[in-house]
Amino acid sequence: MPFDRGSFSFTIFDIAGEIPENFAALFLPGKAGTLDSVTSEVQLGWVTGKHLLDTNIDETTISRSGAYYLTLRQAVRKIPASLLNALCQREEQAFLAANPGRDYVSGKDKKRIKEDVMERHINKMPPALSGIPMLLEPHSKQLYLGATSMTQIDLFIDQFYRATKLEPLQLTPASILDREFHTVPAMLPTLELTGNPANQVEPQPGRDFLTWLLFYAEKTGKITIGSNDFDIMIEAPLLLAGDGEAHGSQEATIKNGDSPLRSAEVKAALSVGKKLRKAKIALTRDDNSIWSGTFDADTFAFGSFKLPESEEMHPDEVFADRIRALGDFREAWCEYFKIFAKAMLEDFENTQRELRQWIKDREAI
Secondary structure, eight states: OTTTSSOEEEEEEEEESOOOTTTGGGGGGGBOOOGGGOOSSOEEEEEESSOTTOOOOSHHHHEETTEEEEEEEEEEEOOOHHHHHHHHHHHHHHHHHHOTTOSSOOHHHHHHHHHHHHHHHGGGSOEEEEEEEEEEETTTTEEEESOOSHHHHHHHHHHHHHHHSOEEEEOOHHHHIIIIISOOGGGSOOOOSSSOGGGOOSOOHHHHHHHHHHHHHHHTOEEEETTEEEEEEEEEEEEEEOOSGGGSSSEEEEOOSSOGGGOHHHHHHHHTTOEEEEEEEEEEETTSOEEEEEEETTTTEEEEEEOOOOOOOSHHHHHHHHHHHHHHHHHHHHHHHHHHHHHHHHSHHHHHHHHHHHHHHOOOO
């Protein structure tokens, strides 16, 4: 499963409300059914984090290294499109042969034949299984969800709330601003990189943050949390996006492996007001720990993400290390955003001036 090993994609949530002691029991009414019960309608149900067939849900099976590990399973039977077409064509030819006065199959008959084919063959198809894994750290009430699309996120939140009556709140600029500064995104000034007020667009604090983070990474990149020093790097591939005719092409993608500091394409895109929407990030800590992956500023989601290598050998100890690494990354990421938000809220004019000068002066080859 994604959180056990290797790279994965995820979004971060906080849980509003207290985690009940009978947490596991809340998922029993909605646990996944048997495979025999799967039909052509999508069946949703909960399984443990071990695998998509483990419906044995209790406190011991969903608890691992002090965290809760479950998966929302989706199961459905489907006839592959090519097979369905072939079966329907065979039945249509048989229909014409049985009706010699007919030289074509009407739309109504085609529909009836397809429905009949589906009914007769659907249960012969193996169930297709997929899952949305979640990892919940009950003490910090932080939830990590192995999904980045809004469709999957909304589906998970709906099913999680049905089971627990707890509402996950995604980590976004809005949630950090509310928690740390008691304000809303509308109160955060919007960066305008060209100095032309006509280029002003709708506020997009995620893109402003990622663009500022590139500036900050090239300026210093460092933060300190407790006794640990962190450094951030922004790397290709990069996606810069803008709005309006003043920005020319809507998006600019830089895929080369050179440092963004040396990219003429990045300088050109920033110079016309485009902002970073996606980028590869690498976070390092002074103990040689490295976190890396992609970040989407619009969805505040992370993809192809790699955690620091664990030195432990036992799977449970490795898993515990990965949970701690996720928490450490979340804390550092929020710290970078807080530095950005403080600069924007308390010293916006100077911050914007520095970014414009940085764009003007940055090297490009």
